[in-house]
Each structure stands twice: as structure tokens, then as C-alpha cells.
Amino acid sequence: MQNQSGKKQLIVITGPTAVGKTDLCIRLAKEFSTVILSADSRQFYQQMSIGTAKPGKEELAAVPHYFIGQLSIDAYYNVSMFEQQAMDLLDDLFQKHERIILTGGSGLYIDALCNGVDNFPDIDPEVRLKLKNDFAERGIEWLRDYLKQLDPEYYNIVDIHNPNRMTRAIEVCLATKKPYSQQRFGVKKTRPFEILRIALNRPREILFERIHQRTNAMIDEGLVEEVRSLLDYRHLNALNTVGYKEIFAYLDGEWTLEQAIEKIKTNTRRYAKRQITWFKRTPDYHWMHPDEYQNILDLIKQTCDA
């Protein structure tokens, strides 16, 4: 079953939201009697199920899943923690499996596991909070000036319209007392396993139709109630999420339910577009249609049995 190098294989199955990743992965996992790791930054949260289109009970029972619902809604989490935990877990799981499936739509998380991310110290949450407040009070010019002073090199390449990017750089500078740009290496880490990257896609029109249908299904399954039960946590980052923020606006009386549903569909379409843009820049992806099961199977076997 192993390839020439004797390495195990991580099969990455990604693609835009609603393309059909879950169904395909369940089928593949059964075929290879293996397990599924999720790289979906919102399905991590225990209390977010309907709105994140988590795999259903039957699916979770059929194949062991990891990184689904392992976090409480108020837990802090980041991509570096994911990299570490997933690497540790893979180390263990590859003892028993030749192939393991990684699926999900969070491109940053997938890339962190495949390529690694640079090492930065943990940042005191108070620092970020203070920067956030200062920015709200003093505006983006202040943020720019601050960054320019701490790290002129990064200032020159950063998107100076993007507060999140600049805030991140500043907090690293403050925590390390060194410019952020001098700690960004972007070196690709080598992994002790082979990685096969597959990106699923469908004609745009069809994808959008699926988003439309799936959003309606979420409402039928009780999305409004799920969101209502999370009202106390609405300020948390985890809930700054398509499908949740729109329903909050409905519960606030800002939009009708119909308006909120339309907004969810629109924002989901945009999210799907951003995902596709992200995946396109990694040339390793084999772009496949989710229905090409045999071709996907052949690709996996070919890569591994070669």
C-alpha cells in the first residue's frame, strides 16, 4: 500500500463551502477504512452545528472524526495551535492508518498543517484588546503610524487598509520587541508524510444553487433556535460567522427573517468565492468534480501505489 518513499499519505480534500466535501470524504474514508480530520475553523466549536453544516450523527458514527466540536464556544484558538495538535494527532493515527483524510474549507488551517507556520510567541489577549480599542478610538492612521514606527519594512508591504493585519504585526512587535518582518520566514516545513491535495469544485451556478438549498435546509433544521441559544456569546469571534451574524440581526429586529436568509446566501456565496481564490494560488491542487469518484480514487491509489 505504501509508495516508494515508504511514507504515509495525507489526502487533503478541500473546496468551497457546500461543494460536497463531507459526502465524498465519508465515502473515501470507508473505502480506505480510515479516519477524517477536519480543518474547518467553525466546525471546531461544539455549540455551532446547524450553521456550520457539521457532519450529521450518522456520518460521525460511520467514520471517526477529529477536530469536530472539540472546542467550547468561548475557547481561544488559533492556527498555530491547530498545526501542533494536528501534527501530534497524525503522528499517532499514522501508526494505524496508511492514509488519512484531511477535509474542510479553511485554507489557512490546511496550509498550516501542510506547510507549517512561523513561530511567534503567544500574545497576551489584553494587548490585542487594547490595540483594538485604540484603533476604534483613534482610527486607522494611528494604526499605520504605530506600525510604521515599530516595523517600517512590514509597513511597506502590508495592506494599510486592513486593520487586522496591522494589529497583528504590532502585537507581535510589542510582544517580542523585534520587528514582525524579521520573524516571518515563510519557510515550508517538511512533513513525515506525503500530501495529496484535491480541491473540489462545481460550475458556479450549481454551487450557488446548492448554497441556496443548504441555507433553506439549515433554517428548516432550526438554525434560528441554535443562534438564539448563543445570544449570550455573540461578541465572541467564533460567532462572527456567516449564518450566525445575520440571524443575530434578525433577532435584533434589524432584518426580517427573509432578509436575513437572503443575506446568509449572499455572504455564503462570497465566502465560497474567497475560498476558491485562496485554493487557486496553491498549484499543487488537483481540481476535481465531487462526482468523479472513480477518478479521485484512481488519483489517490496512483499516487500511493506508484
Added chain:
RNA sequence: GGUACCAUAGCUCAGUAGGUAGAGCAACGGACUGAAAAUCCGUGUGUCCCUGGUUCGAUUCCGGGUGGUACCA
């Protein structure tokens, strides 16, 4: 059936004192290293309903047609 008003981008609409047109939303393209379903940047994609007339030139003015809306019958 009559009268009035309307017909411009995917949608809602603005505009052109006659020189082939522009906003919002949608859409499309892009960026991305601990917030990533986040955050941010860029792009107008058009038989100006059809058809005659006037004019060097009509989306714009005039006539007719078609469709829609409102009111009157």
C-alpha cells in the same frame, strides 16, 4: 375599452439642454502566517423595449407598436 405615467446594467433607479451612459446592491477578479466562515483591495459587465420620422448625428425630440403600473369605465 379610455386616460395618465413608466420602459436605461442581473435588481432598484439616476442621467444625457441631441454627440452611444452611471450610482447603490448583486456579480466578477484579487490579497492573505495565531481573528481566516475573519479582514481587506480592485473591476461597469449595457441592442438605453421595438419600429418609423426629424437631424450630420436619436437612448434623449415626434408618431406608431408592444409590455407594465395606476386611475376611469
